[in-house]
Structure formats: C-alpha cells, structure tokens
Amino acid sequence: MTETLPRSAIEPKNPRLNVSRSANLPHVPGIRVGPYIFLSGMGPINPETGEREHGPIAEQIRTTLRNMQHMLESAGSSLGRVVRVHVVLADLADMPEMERVYREFFPIDPPARMAWSMELRFGNGCEIECVALAA
Amino acid sequence: MSARREVIVASPHARNAESSFARAVSTLVRGGDFLFVSGLAAVDPRSGERVRGTTASETRQILANLKQLLEAAGSSLDKVVKVNVLLHSMLEAPNMNEVYARFFPDPPPARTVCGARLPDDAKVVIECTALA
Numbered sequence: 173m174t175e176t177l178p179r180s181a182i183e184p185k186n187p188r189l190n191v192s193r194s195a196n197l198p199h200v201p202g203i204r205v206g207p208y209i210f211l212s213g214m215g216p217i218n219p220e221t222g223e224r225e226h227g228p229i230a231e232q233i234r235t236t237l238r239n240m241q242h243m244l245e246s247a248g249s250s251l252g253r254v255v256r257v258h259v260v261l262a263d264l265a266d267m268p269e270m271e272r273v274y275r276e277f278f279p280i281d282p283p284a285r286m287a288w289s290m291e292l293r294f295g296n297g298c299e300i301e302c303v304a305l306a307a
Numbered sequence: 308m309s310a311r312r313e314v315i316v317a318s319p320h321a322r323n324a325e326s327s328f329a330r331a332v333s334t335l336v337r338g339g340d341f342l343f344v345s346g347l348a349a350v351d352p353r354s355g356e357r358v359r360g361t362t363a364s365e366t367r368q369i370l371a372n373l374k375q376l377l378e379a380a381g382s383s384l385d386k387v388v389k390v391n392v393l394l395h396s397m398l399e400a401p402n403m404n405e406v407y408a409r410f411f412p413d414p415p416p417a418r419t420v421c422g423a424r425l426p427d428d429a430k431v432v433i434e435c436t437a438l439a
Contacts, residue, residue: 207310207339253312255338256345256436264424275331281314282331286346286434288393289424305310305338 177206185246188222189239191215201243209249209304213260214240215296224294229266232297233273240300241277248307254283256303264289266297310339317379335380342382342439346393347373348429357427362399365431366406374410377437386438387416393432397422403431 182202184190192199192212202211216232217239218225225235241251261270267287275282283302292299315335336343349358349365350372358368370384377383394403400420408415416435425432 208341255312255336255341256343264426267426271330278331282333284334284336284343284345284434285330285332286391286393286432287426288346288432289426290421303338303343305312307309 179203179205182209182211182243182247184239184243186219186242189217189219189242191217191222194222202247204247204306207306209244209247209253209306211240211243211302211304213258213299213301214243215292215294215299224296226295226297229261229263229269229297230273233270233300234276236298236300237274237277240302244302244304249304250307251277253307254278254302254304256284257286258301259285259287260292260299261287261289262292262297270298311337313337315342315380317376335376337380337439340439341388342377342380342437344373344376344435344437346391346432346434347376348425348427348432357429359428360430362394362396362402362430363406365429366403366433369431369433370407370410373433373435380439382437382439384410385412387411387435388437390416390418390433390435392418392420393423393425394420395422395425395430399430 181200182204184201199212202209214236216225216235244250314333315337317335332345334345347369349368351358352372374384
C-alpha cells in the first residue's frame with residue numbers, strides 16, 4: 173500500500189463565492205487530493221453580491237466559468253489545468269449558446285467533457301463542475 | 308506535487324459526436340495517473356457520423372469505440388475505474404445493461420446510471436475515468 177495522499181478543502185479567495193458555506197450546504201467548494209482538484213458543481217453567482225444571477229444563459233455560463241476560474245486560481249491551479257468538465261443545463265435548447273461561451277474559456281486543448289440537461293435547483297440555468305490538476 | 312496534463316489524439320478513433328461536431332471538447336485527456344474520456348455518443352468510427360439506433364445498439368457502438376479509444380491511448384477496458392452512463396429513459400436501463408455486461412471484465416468498474424435529456428437526440432451517452 174502506498175502512502176495516503178494529503179487531502180484538503182479549497183476556499184475561494186472571494187468569500188462571496190463560498191456558496192455552500194453561505195447557504196449552509198453540506199459540501200465544500202472543492203477538495204484537493206494529491207495532484208488532483210475536484211470542484212463541486214457551480215452555478216451563476218455574482219461575485220460582487222454572492223447572489224444568483226438568472227439572466228440570459230450566455231451570461232450564466234460566463235459567470236459560472238469565471239467563478240470556476242477564480243476557484244481554481246485560489247487553489248493555485250488554472251483553467252488550463254482542467255482535465256474533465258461536466259456541464260448540466262436546465263434547458264437542452266441552450267446547448268449551442270453554452271458551446272459558444274464555453275470555447276472562449278477553453279480555446280485550445282480543451283478538457284474532456286460530458287454535457288446534458290436535467291432539472292436544476294434554485295432556478296439555475298446551468299451547473300458546471302470539473303476535475304483539474306494542481307499547479 | 309504536480310501532474311502532467313496531456314490531450315491525447317488517438318486518430319483515427321478520436322472522432323466522437325463531440326469532436327466531430329467541432330466542439331470545444333477533447334475526447335481523451337490524461338491527467339496524472341488517470342485518463343479522462345469525454346461523454347461518447349454512438350458514432351461510426353470510420354465516418355465520424357452519428358449512428359442512431361436502439362439503446363442497445365447505441366450502447367454497443369459506444370463501448371466498441373471506447374475500447375478502441377482506450378487501447379489507442381495505452382489503456383484498456385479492464386483499467387476503467389468509473390463509468391457514468393446517461394440514458395434518455397431509465398426504462399431502457401435493462402437494455403443498456405445487457406450489452407454493457409458483455410464488455411467489462413469481472414469485477415466491472417464502479418458506475419452511475421442516470422436518466423437525462425441528451426444532446427443530438429442520443430439515446431445513450433457514456434463517459435469514463437480509467438487508469439492511464
């Protein structure tokens with residue numbers, strides 16, 4: 173048996189993006205274990221107010237991916253180190269808009285991805301989670 | 308502790324419904340000790356075109372493609388640790404399972420199956436994480 177990988181919770185530098193803490197939900201924003209980072213599903217939270225923003229889907233995707241970038245950078249990683257993404261949309265018809273905005277954030281050598289549609293909480297139009305490598 | 312990230316282009320089998328539709332998706336990404344495979348829909352590996360069939364036939368096509376993708380990347384079905392299967396209807400789960408069981412060794416990998424609304428009219432989408 174190899175030695176146990178160190179495991180620690182990730183905190184966003186912007187505390188307003190620590191949604192699970194402010195909403196008292198039983199999960200952390202992310203966990204680092206050894207060289208891997210596992211982020212919780214993230215929704216469209218305004219980083220200035222900490223409130224959900226339910227505008228056009230393109231804006232919701234952009235906000236969510238910006239927050240994911242912030243979360244990864246808070247942990248010393250970056251979008252370029254993401255290896256796998258799950259994109260969940262409330263409305264399947266939003267796939268093309270999601271794709272258009274998504275590629276702004278992953279222009280080259282994008283991560284593996286699975287995208288689908290299902291019912292989401294809080295009226296969110298999207299929820300995005302990822303696995304990344306630490307720096 | 309830093310790990311290597313590498314996008315693997317396992318041509319000619321790198322085509323799947325995502326990459327052949329010019330989406331911002333890599334089919335295979337290696338990160339450290341793991342290989343992450345994108346959600347695959349049923350695709351003809353020669354043409355890269357979507358194949359539309361029954362849940363059983365789409366599952367068979369996806370897992371045949373997955374086997375080739377993993378092997379082209381130096382991994383294999385018996386190194387898969389976790390599979391996520393999305394079905395257009397959970398009523399189809401037995402039809403998926405019957406085909407699925409023939410592809411994996413005993414013991415098979417960990418797995419989750421969910422019903423979901425799927426892009427491109429797919430009946431099945433399957434992704435996995437394997438040892439590289």
